[in-house]
Amino acid sequence: MPTLAELLETSSAQHRHLCPRQVLGVRMGLYAGELLGLALPQTDKRLYTFVETDGCGADGISVATNCWIGRRTLHVEDLGKVAATFVDTLTGRTLRLAPRADVRQAARALAPEARNPWEAQLLGYQRLPAAAMFSVQPVRLTTPVEAYLSxxxxxxxxxxxxxxxxxxxxxxxxxxxxxxxxxxxxxxxxVEAEAPTPAAFLQLGAAISS
Ligand SMILES: [Zn+2]
Ligand SMILES: [Zn+2]
Structure with a gap:
């Protein structure tokens, strides 16, 4: 099983940076796997994930879980929240994880050497116990996961x-x-305007070169 550091390296390599939200995403994904008793990153398609925003947090979740849009194991339900719902498609067990409201302050407390809030979150999110970072709620999907899978x-x-x-x-x-x-x-x-035709491009090229 890859370590957090290895997963963060994979995640940041895709972003050319490491940021607090990627750490939050990786930690959330790993914690979901732990709670559902699934070995992550998965090598099959057993876990299906709904992320509630796009961006760095979503990629952190993807790296940790191996749920990807391209593999049809990830769905973006864009609510603008760094939260996600994880579905074990074999058992139907479904958990929604969200960062606790005080997670930034908790991170700050564990990163006294940090020079700014960004760095405090970056470091603190790697040190906090998962249970202190995320609320966990068993939920039921209103549209069955089978409809997403088709x-x-x-x-x-x-x-x-x-x-x-x-x-x-x-x-x-x-x-x-x-x-x-x-x-x-x-x-x-x-829109009303027509897309430029190849002829229009040729005219434009002639106008520029003349
Ligand atoms: Zn980022
Ligand atoms: Zn049509």
Missing amino acids: HAGHRVQCARCGEEVMNEREVELNGVALCRTCAGPAYYAP
């Missing part, structure tokens, strides 16, 4: 835009399958 190979074509939709993310409307963009509400809208 079935491998499931794909349909949207009846309106023709794009392929995987993982059962389509919706049925009047008996036809639509992507969620066509069914609405969409997260983007087309």
Whole structure:
């Protein structure tokens, strides 16, 4: 099992820096594994994690757990919180971990040599016992984890835009399958201006060189 120092090295190598949130994320992931009795970082897909924000904390969690967006074992439910819910997909045991409200002060107390709050957190988060850092709450998902996982190979074509939709993310409307963009509400809208054509680029190049 890799040590915290090794995991932090992996995490900071991806960020070109080590910061308190990565430490918090790595510690949170490791603690979840300990509480669920899972050996982490996992080599399979047994653990599924919901992170409640993107950024450094999320990557710390990924490094510790080996749950990644690319492996379909991580879901970002963006609530702007450094918190996460860990699901043992074999037993269904589900725990939500969040930093305790006083975790910054607790870190400060364990890092008296720190020159500023940032450094106090960076060091303190590596020294605090996990139970003093995180609250742990057994929870139940309102949408079963199976719906997030879906079935491998499931794909349909949207009846309106023709794009392929995987993982059962389509919706049925009047008996036809639509992507969620066509069914609405969409997260983007087309703009009126047309994308530059290759000809426009050539004209621009000629204008610059003349
Ligand atoms: Zn960072
Ligand atoms: Zn569509």
